[in-house]
Amino acid sequence: MSSDVPDVDPSDVRAAQVTNARIEDEMEQSYIDYAMSVIAGRALPDVRDGLKPVHRRILYAMHEAGVTSNSAHRKSSSIVGETMGDYHPHGDSAIYDTLARMAQDFSMRYPLVDGQGNFGSVDGDPPAAMRYTEARMAPIAEELLADIERDTVDFTANYDDRLEEPEVLPSAVPHLLVNGSSGIAVGMSTNVPPHNLGEVIDATVELIEDPDATVEDLMEHVKGPDFPTGANIVGRNAVHKAYKTGRGRIRVRAEFEVDEEEGRIVISELPFQQNKSRLVERIAEDVNEGAIEGIRDLRDESDRDGIRVVVELKRDAMAEVVKNQLLESHLERTFGVINLALVDGSPQVLDLKETLEHYVEHRREVVRRRSEHELDEREDRAHILEGRLKALENVDSVVETIQDSEDRDAARAALEGEYDFSEAQAEHIVRMQLGSLTSMETQEIESEYEDVTARIERLETILADPDELDSVIIEELEEMKAEYDDERRTSFIEDTGSVTHEDLIPEEECIVVMSEDDYIKRMPLETFRAQNRGGKGIIGADLKEGDRVSSVFAANSHDYLLVFTNHGQIYRLKTYEIPEMSRTARGKSAVNLLDLDDGEEIEAVVNTDDLDDDEFLTMVTRDGYIKRTAVDEFGNIRSTGIRAIRLEDGDELVDVEVTDGGTDIVIGSRDGMAIRFDEGDVRPMGRTARGVIGIDLREGDRVAGVAAVDAARHDWVLTVTENGYGKRSDLSEYRPQSRNGMGLVDIKTGDRNGSVVAIEAVTYGDHLIAMSADGQIMRTRVEEISTVSRNTMGVIVMDLEPDDEVASVDIVPETAYAAGGESEATDVESADVESADVESADVEAPDIGREDGE
Known part of the structure; x- marks a missing residue:
């Protein structure tokens, strides 16, 4: 049997599906897509919560698993597995390295993870394998997730569309400045130093109360970076420049004491991210090669109480010259500030004021959405309480109506028609127990209704008046300060200039x-x-x-x-x-x-x-x-x-x-x-x-x-x-x-x-x-x-x-x-x-x- 449909060449069909493109354009677009994926999805923190996706996903996975500060410690391998399986489809080693760093008190100014076991050391020792260590959230980490169930932030589907994950955390503290961040993206990098929580909160409150405050005004509160390892910032000019422009080079000098009577130099604090073991090795190498003269012995006496590196001097050594030689090569480092973060998904270099402004806007959005969510809940509860109070006023007839009905649906319909109850109120009344009809229950319902209506009025005031909303933010920030503030660890010393060649000559x-x-x-x-x-x-x-x-x-x-x-x-x-x-x-x-x-x-x-x-x-x-x-x-x-x-x-x-x-x-x-x-x-x-x-x-x-x-x-x-x-x-x-x-x-x-x-x-x-x-x-x-x-x-x-x-x-x-x-x-x-x-x-x-x- 013949067909009227002409034969179609399969090669013609495939050719019709092919689109010609210039390879230069395709490579350019592909590289841009890759770069933006790295920038937004891996390397740069969000200005609102100061977290990269991997940090955010680990904390959210712990939150969902109930591994809070009040729970027992959980095996790190379990946390890593849940994070990788549900939210972060990357290698387990990258997730564990991030988890371990969040537990290191020498890496994080305020650690987000309470670790149990070997999580590495300032000597550069790696953490123990994840099957040996245990972890749970630190209390301050819970503040980053507080109110996340109350529609405070947007959620997005996870990588396989099974679950949802938050795009950003509510963050009750200005975390980007508090703990800082570092990362390398495609064509850009970020290096935000950590700060003292109390100082950052004071500056945030100042900005909320006075939106016209300048960077100089905010710097009255934020004195400078506050590194977890302490040490000293040399001079303030570089700090001022970093806060005003978003970029700067800050000289950080170790804390040490020159004891000329004993003929020794004792190092007690190191610049941020300096490897102590490698420092001692490099000093020893320079002594052996003759680059540093006047040192007869070098000992690392550090313990759990802190760092103590002792440099013993020769009898005829000039302590000032040896000190300057150590400063030139070992005891002073430069921290390059690059205050780069994602703002609405785009990387931006921010000054101090801009960083805090974006955080304040985020908190305003969080508190507004939280207040709206709570208002809806309170209004629903007030509506139910109103129905219960109305039912209690007509208790005999309401009970009789329910008794005369064939089933619950008939009872609910009778209540809606006879007493003008809403469907929700009628559903609640038919499910009430007889014990709730006592006079004691009536007093409790009336008291609860008064509290709910008062809270509704307060929430409506917060949502209607921006100043009231700001007062809530300030009050919560002050609570965070009272709970987590501590003394500065990093001090300032006078900038007497860099160590010159002359300083190294006896x-x-x-x-x-x-x-x-x-x-x-x-x-x-x-x-x-x-x-x-x-x-x-x-x-x-x-x-x-x-x-x-x-x-x-x-x-x-x-x-x-x-x-x-x-x-x-x-x-x-x-x-x-x-x-x-x-x-x-x-x-x-x-x-x-x-x-x-x-x-x-x-x-x-x-x-x-x-x-x-x-x-x-x-x-x-x-x-x-x-x-x-x-x-x-x-x-x-x-x-x-x-x-x-x-x-x-x-x-x-x-x-x-x-x-x-x-x-x-x-x-x-x-x-x-x-x-x-x-x-x-x-x-x-x-x-x-x-x-x-x-x-x-x-x-x-x-x-x-x-x-x-x-x-x-x-x-x-x-x-x-x-x-x-x-x-x-x-x-x-x-x-x-x-x-x-x-x-x-x-x-x-x-x-x-x-x-x-x-x-x-x-x-x-x-x-x-x-x-x-x-x-x-x-x-x-x-x-x-x-x-x-x-x-x-x-x-x-x-x-x-x-x-x-x-x-x-x-x-x-x-x-x-x-x-x-x-x-x-x-x-x-x-x-x-x-x-x-x-x-x-x-x-x-x-x-x-x-x-x-x-």
């Missing part, structure tokens, strides 16, 4: 050495013990062939130095910027520190820590010129240096001293001449001035150095020659003259002594640091050098090798080494007879001012 006296080939280094002063005069010293630099020492000077590692070169340039340098190296090291190239030209060498160094604005920098040149310039002229020194003095062709800057306007100047020449004159003879000049003639040099002579002498502070003038000889002479030996004179003979030069290298003003306790061109350094007390008259040969100060010579000297004041408790002992013996080195009849008797035993 403050110590140093010797700085520079060579003619521009190699520079620093070494601790204590490396060179004081010797008797005439010693050889010890090696201070291993110079490369052909290189020679050009200068040596002493400074504190934290000093700012003004560095003067022979070309008249001045540079500013921090001592610790000079690399610290061993005695036998060559040093590092100075071009990394100072922008020196070819042939430019350091001639003088001035410590800026000793400078006052009313003082002067007094400079002398090789050709005898002198200039005084006020200190404030050198306020801004570029990294490339600035001009300190104008030099004529062939002239060079030789030495610089700090003067106060009331000192005398002593200029010493290479040929052993010296002139002393009043500082006032040289008027102050600008930086670009050349200066005036200070000493009239003989032909071929040149200036060796300058000393600023003050009779109140100095006792002698010390002169050192290139062949290692020197002497002390009383200040009185140098009578004042006018500048631009030839001066007097200071010391005899010649083949034995060689030319003068330096002239210094010294006093009791000063130490002389002398360095030879070949790298030997010798340190001796100035009292070791004989006191003789002018125009003498002096005594041997430093025993030099053949072809070696003294290249540079510096004076270290007594306070520089006495403060460090350095021993005055000497370790090199010298010749007993000093007179053999002295060729003058003016040799004085031994100093009576020398200390006992010298």
Whole structure:
């Protein structure tokens, strides 16, 4: 049998069902759908209850299962199973990790789960398996679910449409701020810090009472984050920024105590989310690698009562430096605030006021819906009570009517028709028991009816008057505060700035050495013990062939130095910027520190820590010129240096001293001449001035150095020659003259002594640091050098090798080494007879001012 219907090609049918689409558009839309699913369904909290879906589902599952704070603990595996089976179709490990975190008092400011068993630790230990631990809701978690059965929030179908789950919890507390939240979505993340419940509630009440309150007004209540692990927030500016913009970076510092007497640092609180065990390991690693010095032992003495990590210091360690080293790398962390939450399903970054405004609107909606729900219940109950009261008024006839009826339906119909009862009232009356007709029952019904009608009036007032509704919210918030408020755990400390590199450098006296080939280094002063005069010293630099020492000077590692070169340039340098190296090291190239030209060498160094604005920098040149310039002229020194003095062709800057306007100047020449004159003879000049003639040099002579002498502070003038000889002479030996004179003979030069290298003003306790061109350094007390008259040969100060010579000297004041408790002992013996080195009849008797035993 043939058919009139044409045959249809199956491939044509399938082709008609295919829709062409651009793959770029399909991928874009699919990715957007995925991203929004992650954002709204997993990673970001809702601004209203501060919960992500997994937290909300766990709590609701516990609520439905009756695992409340008053029930017995339930196996965590049971809670996880019910949550996964009914509401959250994801892996059980993700659900259990969330449940465990809600039970950790070091993760949640107010834990939502009361856990029993091992739920992990601040050391990063994982929770025990879910089959071993038990849990139930914490009391504050029940406040998030309070009134959920009273139509306060919307419900939606669960993943398989069997059940319904809440879209949001009623949340009687501003939970987003109270417990905070963190999460990473697609292209965005949130990191809301926890806060003190009492402070947040006070701010919420303030906002309800004054909707025009600013963020600053609310911050009068919310001082800042309050982390469960305590610690300290450094400064308040970052907190203010975070509250005003929704973003900020807050520095959180551990709580610790530096006990210098016991030589230890005790850590008692850690920044939020810092792993204590890993912290101890990292500190130990840095100690072993030499990144942190001064620690001899590290112990974790923490127990159930709290954290206690003890850092034992070495005997000679500087506690402040060790503390700063720990702060830089271990004891301070940054908490990046990103106040991102879902508002009507869309992610928004919110400031403090906006966050609380959304919560207040949520609570208004909850209280309104709850009041409407209760009003409906109360009105229904009042209607029933009205029927009962009416029946009691006509009890005999009502009973008779019921008795005369064939069945309940007939009795109900008779009551509705004869007494005008509603269907609900008639149904209730026919089901009443005879015992409810007693006079006692009548009084109870009347009393209940009065209560119900009063409650109805109250609910109607709440729903009709927004101020009354707000008063209910405020009252309930105050109840939450009274129940759950506690003291702040996180404190505020003053922001003194971040730990700088300088804070990590021990403050110590140093010797700085520079060579003619521009190699520079620093070494601790204590490396060179004081010797008797005439010693050889010890090696201070291993110079490369052909290189020679050009200068040596002493400074504190934290000093700012003004560095003067022979070309008249001045540079500013921090001592610790000079690399610290061993005695036998060559040093590092100075071009990394100072922008020196070819042939430019350091001639003088001035410590800026000793400078006052009313003082002067007094400079002398090789050709005898002198200039005084006020200190404030050198306020801004570029990294490339600035001009300190104008030099004529062939002239060079030789030495610089700090003067106060009331000192005398002593200029010493290479040929052993010296002139002393009043500082006032040289008027102050600008930086670009050349200066005036200070000493009239003989032909071929040149200036060796300058000393600023003050009779109140100095006792002698010390002169050192290139062949290692020197002497002390009383200040009185140098009578004042006018500048631009030839001066007097200071010391005899010649083949034995060689030319003068330096002239210094010294006093009791000063130490002389002398360095030879070949790298030997010798340190001796100035009292070791004989006191003789002018125009003498002096005594041997430093025993030099053949072809070696003294290249540079510096004076270290007594306070520089006495403060460090350095021993005055000497370790090199010298010749007993000093007179053999002295060729003058003016040799004085031994100093009576020398200390006992010298």
